[in-house]
Amino acid sequence: MKEAVLAELARLAELGSRQVSGSAAQVRRSKEQVRCIRRAAGAVLILGTLALSTRAQIVSTTEKTLAAAKPDAVTFLFPEQVTVPAGKSSPVVLHFRIAPGLHINSHTPSDEYLIATDFSIPEGSGVRLDGAAYPAGTLFTLPADPKTRLSVYTGEFVIQARIVAVVGSHLVEGKLRYQACDRNQCLPPKTIDVPIEVIGK
Amino acid sequence: MRRNTLVLAAVLLILAVFAWAGWANWEYRQQAAEKLLAGAARGELVAAPGGGTPQYVSPLDGKAAPAFSLDDLNGKRVSLASYRGKAVLVNFWATWCGPCKVETPWLVELRDKYAGQGFEVLGVDTEADDLKADDKAGWAKDKAAIDKFVAQEKMDYPVLLDGDSISEAYGGLDDLPASFFIDRDGKVVAASVGLTSEGDIESNIRKALAE
Numbered sequence: 001m002k003e004a005v006l007a008e009l010a011r012l013a014e015l016g017s018r019q020v021s022g023s024a025a026q027v028r029r030s031k032e033q034v035r036c037i038r039r040a041a042g043a044v045l046i047l048g049t050l051a052l053s054t055r056a057q058i059v060s061t062t063e064k065t066l067a068a069a070k071p072d073a074v075t076f077l078f079p080e081q082v083t084v085p086a087g088k089s090s091p092v093v094l095h096f097r098i099a100p101g102l103h104i105n106s107h108t109p110s111d112e113y114l115i116a117t118d119f120s121i122p123e124g125s126g127v128r129l130d131g132a133a134y135p136a137g138t139l140f141t142l143p144a145d146p147k148t149r150l151s152v153y154t155g156e157f158v159i160q161a162r163i164v165a166v167v168g169s170h171l172v173e174g175k176l177r178y179q180a181c182d183r184n185q186c187l188p189p190k191t192i193d194v195p196i197e198v199i200g201k
Numbered sequence: 202m203r204r205n206t207l208v209l210a211a212v213l214l215i216l217a218v219f220a221w222a223g224w225a226n227w228e229y230r231q232q233a234a235e236k237l238l239a240g241a242a243r244g245e246l247v248a249a250p251g252g253g254t255p256q257y258v259s260p261l262d263g264k265a266a267p268a269f270s271l272d273d274l275n276g277k278r279v280s281l282a283s284y285r286g287k288a289v290l291v292n293f294w295a296t297w298c299g300p301c302k303v304e305t306p307w308l309v310e311l312r313d314k315y316a317g318q319g320f321e322v323l324g325v326d327t328e329a330d331d332l333k334a335d336d337k338a339g340w341a342k343d344k345a346a347i348d349k350f351v352a353q354e355k356m357d358y359p360v361l362l363d364g365d366s367i368s369e370a371y372g373g374l375d376d377l378p379a380s381f382f383i384d385r386d387g388k389v390v391a392a393s394v395g396l397t398s399e400g401d402i403e404s405n406i407r408k409a410l411a412e
Contacts, residue, residue: 186300
């Protein structure tokens, strides 16, 4: 009986020993698993960040390329904001720039078919266009047609507009219509926005 | 054990987020590729070797000319298909286009010169003024200007209206004049954008006639 008890105790001790060593191995395995998971998570995080960053770069580059592909022939430069006495016709000098190599017809083109450069302000903005003085065009001839002289603007030009504003702040979306060409080809007529904040006091 | 589960859940969540990002990225690339393909279908000026005059490269070169059917100045419907068997110059122009006006007498002259060999010019007016279909006054104003221009320039070849409706099919015509030289089988054999020279136009006509 004693021997049987001793044998059972020895078996339990062995089992306990195995369990202890088994638990240690499990702990080691668990730690290893946690390390692996952490490494995997780190790698996923880095790869994901890289992927997102690459995507952002692609989007940015594509947008820049698309934006650069078709720039407007004419850019409105300034002013962004003017303050004028309310109810009185007041001068505003609008500055524009034409892309290098291009010209646009002046306000008084030399040919009836050509589209004149024209500034307007839509109704209902609280600001009325009371008139506009345009610069005289410079004479230009196409190399293939030296007999025909065109009246055009190139480089920078200004339109001296007169506006009448009611009291208050108005975000005016003026419009400039023009038609641009270079020496060999023409772009379709276009109307661009001329945004100005007009404060009538 | 609980901590492991949390870490595992977090990793799975991160993986799910990145799987979504990957899918979004793939979808974006697909769209970008489609945009590129659409862009490639547009004609463009390509720098000539040695810094010469840029050459217009049309996506239609060597391909069948896109079919169209437009009204002429008399309201008669004219289709490109009806000219099969002839060499055709489809010339996109506008009344406001100075270089178009310069080349018009050349086209008149060359049309007369080669008409006997089975050549025709179709002058497709492309005013690009975004008129709506029901804008009768706008169309009437355009038509009056075109009629006057055609008479002044003695354009004795068919002049068709509303070229804007077919310009995309011809590579997205951002610049005028634009010319497409089509052979007797309806294939585009040459194209140009911008004012070239009478000699260049004649050379392309002869190419279309397969001389």
